[in-house]
Amino acid sequence: AQSVTQLDSQVPVFEEAPVELRCNYSSSVSVYLFWYVQYPNQGLQLLLKYLSGSTLVKGINGFEAEFNKSQTSFHLRKPSVHISDTAEYFCAVSSNFNKFYFGSGTKLNVKP
Amino acid sequence: ETGVTQTPRHLVMGMTNKKSLKCEQHLGHNAMYWYKQSAKKPLELMFVYNFKEQTENNSVPSRFSPECPNSSHLFLHLHTLQPEDSALYLCASTSRGRDGDTGELFFGEGSRLTVL
Numbered sequence: 001a002q003s004v005t006q007l008d009s010q011v012p013v014f015e016e017a018p019v020e021l022r023c024n025y026s027s028s029v030s031v032y033l034f035w036y037v038q039y040p041n042q043g044l045q046l047l048l049k050y051l052s053g054s055t056l057v058k059g060i061n062g063f064e065a066e067f068n069k070s071q072t073s074f075h076l077r078k079p080s081v082h083i084s085d086t087a088e089y090f091c092a093v094s095s096n097f098n099k100f101y102f103g104s105g106t107k108l109n110v111k112p
Numbered sequence: 113e114t115g116v117t118q119t120p121r122h123l124v125m126g127m128t129n130k131k132s133l134k135c136e137q138h139l140g141h142n143a144m145y146w147y148k149q150s151a152k153k154p155l156e157l158m159f160v161y162n163f164k165e166q167t168e169n170n171s172v173p174s175r176f177s178p179e180c181p182n183s184s185h186l187f188l189h190l191h192t193l194q195p196e197d198s199a200l201y202l203c204a205s206t207s208r209g210r211d212g213d214t215g216e217l218f219f220g221e222g223s224r225l226t227v228l
């Protein structure tokens with residue numbers, strides 16, 4: 001089985017500042033990695049995913065993430081955040097596209 | 113309108129009630145999931161259905177009973193729940209097998225359950 005750890009439950013940041021949301025995973029087999037975003041009163045939607053190839057993955061809304069196999073990490077970054085990025089972000093892992101394991105989420109609070 | 117619709121959006125029930133949550137997907141997917149979302153905890157995978165067959169029961173108590181009559185509909189029947197079962201229940205779907213796996217889950221907006 002796999003597991004995901006998101007160490008930061010909340011990240012406050014000022015508008016236009018850069019942000020990094022951390023994600024570490026545990027697995028005995030190769031995995032695929034995902035970041036999802038959840039806006040208030042909505043379901044989760046996919047931001048980006050790593051399946052294979054380049055370890056730097058670009059997603060929607062200017063977000064990107066880098067897969068680091070040696071550190072078992074998949075941190076999410078954005079060089080300049082907007083108020084509209086305020087949401088909860090979830091990292092997820094899967095080894096077979098059947099079961100997907102999620103972290104506990106990180107609430108990003110962008111302040112003006 | 114999202115491709116995955118969950119009803120009801122909010123449900124309050126007593127511990128002796130029987131109720132059901134419904135999920136419907138309009139995306140032509142063949143795999144559907146129930147997740148439980150509680151504050152400050154990882155999303156908990158509850159059940160997985162592939163082509164209407166249950167392929168995963170993640171040690172969920174029997175007071176939760178899933179039903180998948182076809183690839184587009186998924187139910188979660190609730191019976192004699194406990195207050196700690198109060199949570200947001202999320203349904204998701206994805207396409208398995210056909211043209212490869214995209215690995216993307218499509219989520220509904222969730223059903224907020226409160227057990228008194």
